[in-house]
Amino acid sequence: MAVNEKILGSELIDKVPGGGFVLAKTEDLFNWAKSSSLWPLTFGLACCAIEMMVTGGPHYDIDRFGSGVFRASPRQCDVMIISGTICVKMQDSIKRLYDQMPEPKYVIAMGNCAISGGIFYHDSYSVVKGAEAVGIPVDVFVAGCPPRPENLLHGIIKLQEKINSQKVKTA
Template sequence: MEKGSVPVATENIFGSVVHFSRLDSLLDMCRANSLWPMTFGLACCAIEMMATGASRFDLARFGAEVFRPSPRQSDVMIVSGTINKKMAPAVQILYDQMPEPKWVIAMGNCAISGGPFVYEGQYGVVEGVGKLFPVDVFIPGCPPRPEALIEGILKLEEKLTGTRRWPVVTPPGLPGPAAAQAARMQEEAQAPPAPAGDAAGDGGAPVSASGGATGEDKAGKEAGGHTS
């Protein structure tokens, strides 16, 4: 029986009056448009998270401005900062208290991998929140800008619904990322191979920053000319 192309939450069968509704798709669409992050900050990345919720960036446009003070009322945890090993049990408890379904955004290098606090012999920092529980979206930066957090929320919405709320817009006159990469690869493929002597000048002599032979090379040639 042939099936038709239909909206996200429904499915039609041609030649039949049967109309199926996929409830999970409908619920995911509703969840993506009403994410409730938890009021939870650990370090300097939390300052950028606060700025994202303020009026300049207006996180309410994306339906994710309702920061809840309780994990039992939240479905998104934004881990914004360094997790030390004394704080890790508290973070785990907060995650466990969040009802399903729930998602985690690792905001900043410290939340992703421990950031600059990871070195040989360090003993107090968890090297990424992924060691505690699963992470859905990673936002690199130290700290990430509010625009990066908004992009991470859009990525989470795209993960839930399969579609992006707004497409990525390329500024006029600039090629998109895929086009720019294709053009660069084409230029590299068409570029002639560099001669072997270019890197060291004529005859393998060392080359200065100005492109000529170095003083030692010139002196050697002059000395060789006098002796010969």
């Protein structure tokens, strides 16, 4: 079996001399599967969402990382990319969408508004100060106003690294 190809996690697989099989930890297999198919929620709040859409296009091609399958239902999603300004009136909807996502679920806070309120931090009556102020735990913060598509891809790679180092929970 060809295991010499440069695939994610290939260094984890033990080659058996002359063998027709490989040995690997199920943990690594699960993490590899999870991190290689991070389906995001089709969900944009402000101008960062435009950059997120560009990331999904052919030029930046988010599909290279398995994250191109934007789902229209939170029930089918693995990662929520909070792309944009969170308004007071919107925060309940965002929290509810996050609660509806099945475990395991991850959150990328994209852009300064989703991190801390950004340029709306001061003197604003209508903007919430970031995703964590809403009560959504954030895994990866992607800074920028808005972040470049490469920056979002970097955030997705960081999230994959985080998932690959996770322990699989057993009962």
